[in-house]
Amino acid sequence: MNFQQLRSVREALRRDFNLTEVANTLFTSQPGVSRQIRELEDELGITLFDRAGKRLTGLTEPGKEVIKIIERLLIEQENLKRAAQEFSSRDLGRLTLATTHTQARYALPVVVQAFRQRFPHVRLNLQQGSPTHIAEWVAAGEADIGIATESLANDTRLRSFAGYRWSHVVVVPHGHPLASVARLTLDELTDHPVITYDTGLTGRSRIDEAFAHADLTPDIVLTAMDADVIKTYVAAGLGVGIIASVAYDPEEDRKLVAVSAEHLFASNMTRVAIRKGAYLRNFALSFIEMFAPHLSRQSLLGTGGGDPLESHDATFTPAGPLRSIAASAQA
16 A cells, blocks of 8 residues: 555545546556556455446445545645654745635735745745635645635535634715715615625625525626726726725725625624644744734644634724734834
8 A cells, every 4th residue: 555546546536536637636647547546446455436437436335434544644644744844944835825816915915924024935825716616725735724704614624713804895986876875775785786796705695695684686787706806897887896895995996985884794704724634834823823813823723722703703803913913024
């Protein structure tokens, strides 16, 4: 039994049993992958995959149990490498962050700046995608840390922590009828075309829930993955925008006016996620602490301590603490 055999089995499941994709991922040949799988099955004395001819079609019942052990073994192999690197080159390495455009554009720059000043020899890799993709990347070990609002708390392969709580705002051009409304209502929003996030992104579920609860149907004429696109089309007069409060900056967004909507839509929680069982190097833990100062290292490592945002339902905004971190890093 060897790790290449274990990786072949794991990738076969991840690549939906497509051995061509498995071979490309492992930089080998399709016959080589088939041989690795067969040799492992022969050694274990069980069949791991259902087959139709030479094609894999699914996991057998024994395969469903064995794959859990294989995942743990491969995670521990990666942990062993990271632990060795931690002691041989403590502040040298690579940190991969998976996050959404909104977090990368608005919440993370100050943290990244402070992190780079503290760990100048760590190379940062920023992967942007949907919350679903982020969860997959972290669970697969393709990213060390995931930061997003949706999905992360629901993936049983991950441990997630409350990062910060935020609300939505409505943005409109100067002179728009809603710009001077004292207390906006959902009824007033339904009188105008709406531009907001795609389903499953940046608290969109909270928006849909609010309108559904009020038995109202908004006229959503355009959706996008990020706030910059939404604001561009709002400024062009195509509709009113509903975006994350962290994505509005009165200095940068001078063509637009923000109208409070925190009384209309439930607040959202941006979460930080790591893979269960993964060994986190010191600089990875430090990044999380910079992003969410209320999280203790003990809680991240699962050795004690609670999550104050989770247990006390506190409101937290990244602006103050993160700017303080940046200032101290520059000092």
